Amino acid sequence: MRRTELSDPAGVRWTPGAHHGVGALVLGGSSGRVDEQRARLLAQEGVLAESIQWFGGPGQHDGPWEIPLEMFAARVDALAAECDRVVLVGLSYGAEAALATASLTGAPVAAVAAFAPTDVIWAGTTATGRQTAHWTLAGEPLPHVRYDDNWVPETDPPAYAGLYRASRAADPAAVAAATLPVERIPEVLLVAGDDDQVWPAREQAEEIVLRRAAHGLPTTLVADRAAGHRAVLPGEEVVTAGQRMARGGTEAADRRLGAAAWEALRRLVRPAAPGA
Numbered sequence: 001m002r003r004t005e006l007s008d009p010a011g012v013r014w015t016p017g018a019h020h021g022v023g024a025l026v027l028g029g030s031s032g033r034v035d036e037q038r039a040r041l042l043a044q045e046g047v048l049a050e051s052i053q054w055f056g057g058p059g060q061h062d063g064p065w066e067i068p069l070e071m072f073a074a075r076v077d078a079l080a081a082e083c084d085r086v087v088l089v090g091l092s093y094g095a096e097a098a099l100a101t102a103s104l105t106g107a108p109v110a111a112v113a114a115f116a117p118t119d120v121i122w123a124g125t126t127a128t129g130r131q132t133a134h135w136t137l138a139g140e141p142l143p144h145v146r147y148d149d150n151w152v153p154e155t156d157p158p159a160y161a162g163l164y165r166a167s168r169a170a171d172p173a174a175v176a177a178a179t180l181p182v183e184r185i186p187e188v189l190l191v192a193g194d195d196d197q198v199w200p201a202r203e204q205a206e207e208i209v210l211r212r213a214a215h216g217l218p219t220t221l222v223a224d225r226a227a228g229h230r231a232v233l234p235g236e237e238v239v240t241a242g243q244r245m246a247r248g249g250t251e252a253a254d255r256r257l258g259a260a261a262w263e264a265l266r267r268l269v270r271p272a273a274p275g276a
Contacts, residue, residue, distance in 0.1 A: 065124025
């Protein structure tokens with residue numbers, strides 16, 4: 001395999017020794033990191049895999065707010081120029097970015113693997129405390145669900161899943177406006193731990209399943225009752241970066257979820273059958 005540094009945005013590309021025609025863009029979550037180890041794992045499966053830094057880098061916002069979806073779409077286009085199929089793989093806010101890019105931009109995305117997903121676009125908070133959308137499209141912030149200003153954490157470190165539930169309940173109209181049109185995505189894999197304390201990923205995943213089912217579309221959901229926010233794929237190290245918060249699960253449960261998710265992800269990134 002060959003590792004190449006990317007710029008504008010910063011990131012890394014792993015080129016497999018034998019490329020089978022599938023490309024993947026891997027997007028990390030609120031830690032802001034480049035998810036190099038997941039990209040490398042995919043490259044070992046014959047995937048041309050990239051991961052980029054989508055905030056906190058040169059010329060970028062300092063946090064996950066008002067990030068242009070066109071940035072992700074441009075990387076999809078670059079991969080599509082070299083691949084038969086492009087798959088987006090995202091975790092948490094990165095899963096939100098993947099689902100939003102695939103459903104709103106028209107980028108040629110064949111499938112999305114969303115780890116700890118959301119069915120709606122959430123607010124991002126600037127350094128001054130202003131709430132705005134995580135994403136923009138054509139320069140405009142997209143409809144989003146604002147955080148409930150009255151919510152306070154009950155644990156230390158804080159578990160934020162309750163904040164997301166309270167925010168949804170406080171503004172059903174915003175939830176409806178911010179719901180992602182996931183029925184536009186050809187194929188979706190969802191991975192969620194029931195004990196996710198960052199946000200209610202399993203509940204949000206179920207909303208995606210229901211919306212796609214209403215349009216006659218199947219969805220693969222891989223879940224584990226004891227797992228938390230971060231599934232650990234076989235060959236990955238446990239990641240500890242990011243904001244101080246409760247994430248739920250145990251290492252054993254997170255690895256169990258990751259093992260099940262890995263098999264589903266490997267199927268998702270296989271090349272299309274001849275004539276398909």
